[in-house]
Amino acid sequence: MSILVDELCKTYGEQKALDGISFRAMPGSVLGFLGPNGAGKSTTMKILTGYIPQTSGRAEVCGFDVSTHSMEVRRHIGYLPEHNPLYLDMYVREALGFIGAIHQSENKAKRIDEVIELCGLGQEQNKKISALSKGYRQRVGLAQAIFSDPKVLILDEPTSGLDPNQVIGIRSLIRDLAKTRTVILSTHIMQEVEAVCENVIIIDQGKIVADDKLADLRLKHQNKSLEDIFIALTSSHVSLPY
Amino acid sequence: MVAYVIVGVFLLVTGLFLWVFPESSILDYGYAGLDSFFNVSPYLFMFLIPAVTMRSLAEEQKDGTFELLATRPLSDWDIVLAKFLASLAIVVLALLPTIVYYITVYQLGVTKGNVDTGAVIGSYLGLIFLGAAFTSIGLFTSSLSKNQIIAFTFAVFLSYFAFSGFDSMSSLLSMQRIAGILTGLGISEHYQSISRGVLDTRDLIYFMSFTALFLLITKTILGGRKW
Numbered sequence: 001m002s003i004l005v006d007e008l009c010k011t012y013g014e015q016k017a018l019d020g021i022s023f024r025a026m027p028g029s030v031l032g033f034l035g036p037n038g039a040g041k042s043t044t045m046k047i048l049t050g051y052i053p054q055t056s057g058r059a060e061v062c063g064f065d066v067s068t069h070s071m072e073v074r075r076h077i078g079y080l081p082e083h084n085p086l087y088l089d090m091y092v093r094e095a096l097g098f099i100g101a102i103h104q105s106e107n108k109a110k111r112i113d114e115v116i117e118l119c120g121l122g123q124e125q126n127k128k129i130s131a132l133s134k135g136y137r138q139r140v141g142l143a144q145a146i147f148s149d150p151k152v153l154i155l156d157e158p159t160s161g162l163d164p165n166q167v168i169g170i171r172s173l174i175r176d177l178a179k180t181r182t183v184i185l186s187t188h189i190m191q192e193v194e195a196v197c198e199n200v201i202i203i204d205q206g207k208i209v210a211d212d213k214l215a216d217l218r219l220k221h222q223n224k225s226l227e228d229i230f231i232a233l234t235s236s237h238v239s240l241p242y
Numbered sequence: 243m244v245a246y247v248i249v250g251v252f253l254l255v256t257g258l259f260l261w262v263f264p265e266s267s268i269l270d271y272g273y274a275g276l277d278s279f280f281n282v283s284p285y286l287f288m289f290l291i292p293a294v295t296m297r298s299l300a301e302e303q304k305d306g307t308f309e310l311l312a313t314r315p316l317s318d319w320d321i322v323l324a325k326f327l328a329s330l331a332i333v334v335l336a337l338l339p340t341i342v343y344y345i346t347v348y349q350l351g352v353t354k355g356n357v358d359t360g361a362v363i364g365s366y367l368g369l370i371f372l373g374a375a376f377t378s379i380g381l382f383t384s385s386l387s388k389n390q391i392i393a394f395t396f397a398v399f400l401s402y403f404a405f406s407g408f409d410s411m412s413s414l415l416s417m418q419r420i421a422g423i424l425t426g427l428g429i430s431e432h433y434q435s436i437s438r439g440v441l442d443t444r445d446l447i448y449f450m451s452f453t454a455l456f457l458l459i460t461k462t463i464l465g466g467r468k469w
Binding site: 087 | 305306307308309310312313314315316317467468
């Protein structure tokens with residue numbers, strides 16, 4: 001059981017960002033985390049990576065509790081945060097070398113070459129990150145996340161800003177990686193979930209409203225499109241002018 | 243880029259002070275000593291070190307790259323110490339070229355080598371300790387804000403207060419009873435003391451505790467996201 005979340009709550013002052021969510025994620029398939037903006041997707045990921053503490057509840061990654069064994073958890077995960085923070089004045093190879101040094105990987109140069117190959121950064125590898133377009137910056141972020149060959153990948157909107165060609169490449173990379181790892185990714189793009197994910201969790205206002213295999217979810221909702229299912233489950237509190 | 247400018251400015255100003263401006267120039271003063279260098283450097287450091295440290299944590303928090311560091315297998319101490327040593331390295335690199343000044347005075351003395359080498363070594367050490375103390379202050383103020391200007395300004399103020407503020411306070415009539423304690427808290431007295439070339443353990447302990455204190459406060463502030 002690679003990711004285990006049990007009654008996780010997170011309150012910011014008056015606001016409940018997460019209201020007792022529980023789920024599991026296993027290796028071998030991609031778990032898609034769907035939800036409207038502000039639903040709690042990024043908050044969950046930040047708690048799983050040990051960046052912020054939970055208010056109550058338990059979260060475990062690879063058997064390590066995120067609050068008591070944070071260092072161990074961070075050794076086993078690869079995380080791509082929501083806005084893809086990067087050190088813009090570093091060169092691509094330099095940035096990957098920096099990550100390699102943090103993880104103390106042996107044979108850094110070889111691993112840098114591998115990761116550059118996997119993420120399609122061959123042409124750009126000697127440029128400064130500030131000189132790259134958004135799509136390539138996203139790839140660098142992904143490269144940094146997978147560098148240490150982690151067992152668990154937590155990706156927050158990994159294809160944001162990519163053009164359709166790049167998106168196909170990244171999706172197939174994610175599917176490949178998921179074969180031997182646990183991958184959880186968050187997104188609003190329905191086609192992404194349909195193309196990549198086997199399991200789906202829909203979260204709204206801090207609560208889980210669906211937690212199923214994609215195929216089963218479809219069956220339960222009379223084979224409606226995922227978009228319709230999403231809207232049906234999450235927009236009950238939203239009033240639109242039309 | 244910023245570091246190059248700062249090192250350049252430091253060397254330019256000290257160069258001008260020591261060899262060009264008539265009021266402070268060694269050549270006009272006539273005595274074989276680097277006193278004016280060691281007297282003016284703390285005041286230069288008060289502005290230049292905050293300029294080096296201002297972005298160290300503020301920029302990470304503003305750009306979001308702090309999340310990148312905090313989700314890696316790095317402890318908060320790792321991050322604080324690494325930032326500290328990196329800034330200190332720039333300070334030391336700024337000081338290294340000034341050894342040329344020492345060699346120049348050594349050569350120019352009426353009898354070669356007629357310069358108080360012990361005092362010079364002591365003063366360089368004092369300057370490095372001073373640099374470390376100001377760096378720890380700068381790192382602290384950088385952790386307080388995402389805004390580098392705030393970090394810079396607050397660091398300049400704190401550095402000035404730590405260096406001269408205590409001395410000034412101790413000369414207030416109302417503080418006469420604790421005048422001795424106040425000057426002992428200030429950096430200036432310990433800096434003068436080491437500069438004489440005699441390494442008093444009290445001064446070493448002072449500088450190390452000062453630096454350690456600010457680094458500890460910085461680490462605590464970074465950990466504040468976990469409360």
